[in-house]
Amino acid sequence: MTQADRPSIRPGIRLQWEAVQNAYVLLYPEGMVKLNTSAAEILRRCDGMRSVDEIVADLESTFNRNGLQGEIEHFLQLARAQGWLSAAES
Amino acid sequence: MNAAVTTSPVVGPPLWLLLELTYRCPLQCVFCYNPIDFAKVEDELTTEEWIRVLREARALGSVQLGLSGGEPLMRDDVEAIADEAHRLGYYTNLITSGVGLTRERLSELKRVGLDHIQLSFQDSTREMNDFLSHTRTFELKKRCAEWIKEHGYPMVVNCVIHRLNIDHLDTIIDMAVRMGADYLELANTQYYSWAHLNREHLLPSREQLQKAEQTMQTWRERMKGKMKIFFVVPDYYEQRPKKCVNGWGTTLATIAPDGTAMPCHTARMLPGLSFPNVRARSMKEIWFDSDAFNRFRGQGWMKEPCASCEEREKDFGGCRCQAYLLAHDAAAADPVCSKSPHHRVVVSAVERAQETRVPEAPLVFRRPENSRSYS
């Protein structure tokens, strides 16, 4: 994945808020993962419209922190390896 | 009060809800997981009752939903049920043999928001022979597979493996490839219900299993990146039992066609437990307060060797149904475990599976007549 890619959640996979678990979860065929806050905040922005750079900028401004790029890109790689994300080239 | 309740930690939500919509099924699998006495159950829940179950369970936190059976498509309201499930926020999985699926029904299921389909190869003899010899069944599955793909679903194929078909694994995988499967699950039979009745016919030999694993490995390499293959060995060949249903009453609630609620789909066979019915009680009462769901929660119910075993968090003593079937005590250690005083039963079944002999008892097909005469 490069910084210009626009990742989106794969068809058939759903990100959803679960009040009972007080967490976002990722639902996929016959399975589910409960997401921690940072994973959820990143995945919520993977809408196929925003580039990796834009996601980083958005999160840095929302949480008023700098230097998140490495961490975010690392997570996106991981999420992609899990098959959660597809990345449309820009 | 039951000791298990006081010693168990906070009870989490029933994240998984499995609805066995009907026991009706056009197939007659010799390893069917439905109860032997399924033919007694005639009074299926109505659409409205299923929908009430969906609402109540969703409020408790259920989110993964399985629609199975029998053959769920024998009911004409799967679409209505899937529709409501989607509205409520469930992730809905349909488990079907494909019999009864049409392109029209599939389009409707897609439209109402069905998330996932698992296509199963079930019937071990008629259907499988048919399949292996390329006739009707293969055509039916292939057509289903095409529709499933056409509607944008991944193609997930499940095939139950046992002594009678394991030697054809190569052909089975080859056909799954030609059907365009993305995932292929080759699950060895688990020995409950009909499969337990037919166990002497179905348990593969060690040699068969080894060959099968080689075949599977070869295909795994060949199909790398194109198709994922899962292979589950029979637990009779293991030294430790599986963590059955992730722990009794922790994650899964199964509702049988007549509304009987159970912590796992085979639990009905256990004596001395009376399972609550959704017609009489709410899902909330059932999940938190019923004796059946509390009976084997936590560890308070365990006996030796489980009670003081350092591995008890790993498998919770294994499967209660297997303990009952093989040790005649639902609170015993699962006899698959080599520490169980009844492990011998498993060992001798495995030993018999190495012999080349035809079992004396006939192979019993899952038919309503047999259901009546064997229960």
Ligand code: SF4
């Ligand atoms: S295992 Fe076979 S007979 Fe039993 S419900 Fe499934 S398809 Fe029908």
Ligand code: SF4
């Ligand atoms: S003794 Fe019981 S808890 Fe220990 S490994 Fe065996 S089945 Fe599991």
